[in-house]
Amino acid sequence: MRIIAFPGGEESSPSEETWLAELDAALSDQAGGPAADSWRELRADVRSLAPPVSPEFMQSLERELAHPSVDPVRPARRFPWLRARRSSPGVAGAPRVLGAQRAIGRLRVLARPQLAGVVALVAALAVAVAVVGVGGTGAPGRSASVEPVAAGPSHSAPSVAGSQAAPSKGVTEPNRVDDLGPAAGPYSSSAGAASAAAAAAGRVQQLAASVSLSASPGNVQAVSDGVSQLAVRDEGFVESSHVQVQQHGSSEATLTLRLPSARLSAALAAIGRLAPVSSESQSLQDITNTYDAARRRLADATAEHQALLRALAKATTEGQIDSLRERLSQADGAVGQDQSYLNAVSRRASTAEVEVTVLGSAQASSEGLTFHRGLHDAGRVLTVAAIVLLIAAAVLVPLALVIAALACALRAWRRYSRERALRV
Amino acid sequence: MTRLSPAAEERAFDGLFRECASDVHAYAISLLGDRASAEDVTALAFERLYRARARLDERRGTPRAWLFAIARNAALDELRRRRRRPHYELDDQGSDALDGNAARDAGGPEDALERVERRETLRAALAALPLRERELVLLKFHGQLSNAELARAMGISESNAGTRLHRALTRLRDCCADLDHQEVA
Numbered sequence: 001m002r003i004i005a006f007p008g009g010e011e012s013s014p015s016e017e018t019w020l021a022e023l024d025a026a027l028s029d030q031a032g033g034p035a036a037d038s039w040r041e042l043r044a045d046v047r048s049l050a051p052p053v054s055p056e057f058m059q060s061l062e063r064e065l066a067h068p069s070v071d072p073v074r075p076a077r078r079f080p081w082l083r084a085r086r087s088s089p090g091v092a093g094a095p096r097v098l099g100a101q102r103a104i105g106r107l108r109v110l111a112r113p114q115l116a117g118v119v120a121l122v123a124a125l126a127v128a129v130a131v132v133g134v135g136g137t138g139a140p141g142r143s144a145s146v147e148p149v150a151a152g153p154s155h156s157a158p159s160v161a162g163s164q165a166a167p168s169k170g171v172t173e174p175n176r177v178d179d180l181g182p183a184a185g186p187y188s189s190s191a192g193a194a195s196a197a198a199a200a201a202g203r204v205q206q207l208a209a210s211v212s213l214s215a216s217p218g219n220v221q222a223v224s225d226g227v228s229q230l231a232v233r234d235e236g237f238v239e240s241s242h243v244q245v246q247q248h249g250s251s252e253a254t255l256t257l258r259l260p261s262a263r264l265s266a267a268l269a270a271i272g273r274l275a276p277v278s279s280e281s282q283s284l285q286d287i288t289n290t291y292d293a294a295r296r297r298l299a300d301a302t303a304e305h306q307a308l309l310r311a312l313a314k315a316t317t318e319g320q321i322d323s324l325r326e327r328l329s330q331a332d333g334a335v336g337q338d339q340s341y342l343n344a345v346s347r348r349a350s351t352a353e354v355e356v357t358v359l360g361s362a363q364a365s366s367e368g369l370t371f372h373r374g375l376h377d378a379g380r381v382l383t384v385a386a387i388v389l390l391i392a393a394a395v396l397v398p399l400a401l402v403i404a405a406l407a408c409a410l411r412a413w414r415r416y417s418r419e420r421a422l423r424v
Numbered sequence: 425m426t427r428l429s430p431a432a433e434e435r436a437f438d439g440l441f442r443e444c445a446s447d448v449h450a451y452a453i454s455l456l457g458d459r460a461s462a463e464d465v466t467a468l469a470f471e472r473l474y475r476a477r478a479r480l481d482e483r484r485g486t487p488r489a490w491l492f493a494i495a496r497n498a499a500l501d502e503l504r505r506r507r508r509r510p511h512y513e514l515d516d517q518g519s520d521a522l523d524g525n526a527a528r529d530a531g532g533p534e535d536a537l538e539r540v541e542r543r544e545t546l547r548a549a550l551a552a553l554p555l556r557e558r559e560l561v562l563l564k565f566h567g568q569l570s571n572a573e574l575a576r577a578m579g580i581s582e583s584n585a586g587t588r589l590h591r592a593l594t595r596l597r598d599c600c601a602d603l604d605h606q607e608v609a
Contacts, residue, residue, distance in 0.1 A: 016587065019590060020571055020586045024570055043568075045542060046561065046565040047447075047566060050449075050453055050454045051453060053449040053466075054463070057449075057466075058445065061466075415579055418497060419556075421503035422556040
């Protein structure tokens with residue numbers, strides 16, 4: 001008798017859903033009756049077809065479980081003997097492949113999702129920081145304007161009321177840009193004017209800057225004094241100052257400084273440390289033509305003066321002598337005037353005019369000022385952080401999409417390949 | 425196996441091993457027809473399950489279902505590597521074991537003989553099944569997986585898995601009937 005008790009083999013088949021439900025209920029021992037018994041018997045028959053697992057294999061597995069060589073960092077080494085077993089003949093994974101497998105295993109460390117995510121995040125942040133660093137701007141409120149306006153050959157005296165400047169008879173050579181040498185160093189680190197100055201080698205340029213400081217009303221005088229001391233320390237001087245302090249209301253101080261051009265950047269930085277800078281600007285004006293014209297005029301006047309002296313030495317008549325002396329007197333005046341003008345132009349080039357405005361308001365009290373600065377700095381940090389995150393997201397999101405698409409494709413391909421193994 | 429203490433995790437894994445190792449081995453050897461490969465697949469399945477134990481989500485399947493899904497992937501990888509049709513013929517040891525299994529079951533000698541004959545017919549019918557359907561039957565009965573777990577292991581929908589299982593068992597039944605008729609004739 002070889003009739004197999006097979007469910008659904010004799011009566012008409014029920015619907016597929018009912019059939020599958022009966023099968024699951026029978027196999028999970030939740031149903032009784034002949035049909036369920038038949039399913040269970042079929043299961044037992046199928047299971048009995050497989051040869052039993054060898055005792056040696058089970059013992060080796062149990063041994064491995066009883067004394068696991070678990071490496072907490074690499075739990076994959078729990079079954080190191082597995083690699084050796086794979087080298088058995090007739091089993092995929094020949095011994096010569098083991099080296100490559102180990103190499104691939106090392107590379108698989110990079111395929112761990114967490115590590116890959118960290119690497120991608122770090123790379124994105126690095127890119128973001130690089131982008132922010134390249135495209136970043138200076139502090140808010142700071143501006144550097146370059147006005148490469150070539151001064152025309154104007155003969156009007158420059159508006160430098162530097163009465164404190166020592167009147168020099170000799171011609172003082174201004175600091176041409178190509179002559180500044182190491183003294184020009186600080187300029188090269190500031191934006192705008194400095195870079196323009198560096199680019200215009202051989203030119204005579206006039207620098208100017210204006211700075212606005214915020215201070216509490218009671219602190220305006222102290223800040224003004226600090227600015228004056230800084231000017232003196234940097235071998236400059238205060239050209240003019242005006243300080244207005246009110247008991248109630250706003251106080252204000254305005255100082256005009258003359259500082260050596262080579263020390264402008266350092267001086268501005270030092271002024272910025274006295275009080276919060278609310279705004280700052282720098283400007284540059286090319287006065288090469290003015291300087292050259294002044295020098296030519298002085299040379300002409302000097303040559304004329306020398307010629308008159310020679311003519312006077314050769315004069316023989318009283319009339320000639322009187323006439324030459326009168327012209328010499330006029331030439332002396334012209335030489336002095338031209339020399340003064342040239343000195344003024346040189347001074348304009350070798351010194352920078354810095355206008356400092358100290359604004360005192362009740363809101364900018366000492367503590368409030370610190371708090372305000374803290375808020376400002378915090379806001380700036382948050383802004384930069386947001387920009388960095390935004391750029392990182394701009395890098396990471398497409399990257400993640402590409403990786404996800406590749407992972408999906410790889411998974412689908414692996415599934416397809418596995419299922420294809422069954423199409424025999 | 426979700427978020428247990430390490431000791432509890434170890435105990436759960438050991439329990440799963442003792443409960444399922446022979447079933448996984450039986451599934452693998454039935455599919456691959458090669459004892460060494462079956463042992464490799466069995467060990468590999470437990471190794472992979474151990475490595476992935478922290479990522480297992482019991483809401484998406486029992487550890488047993490996960491284990492059989494892993495074993496199925498490993499077995500299919502093995503088939504893919506071999507690129508040849510796996511033989512289902514049991515060796516002498518398997519036939520002896522078949523006879524031994526039948527003899528150990530309850531009942532008298534006649535029952536044992538009938539069981540041996542029935543299982544021989546079943547073995548022949550399984551061997552006649554297409555590999556895809558045979559694999560499904562083996563996974564169902566050795567893995568003792570529900571249809572939902574079968575579907576998850578195979579990466580298909582539950583209804584699709586049910587349809588395939590229904591078709592495979594129907595074909596198995598037809599094969600058994602044909603073989604019976606041949607024997608009777």
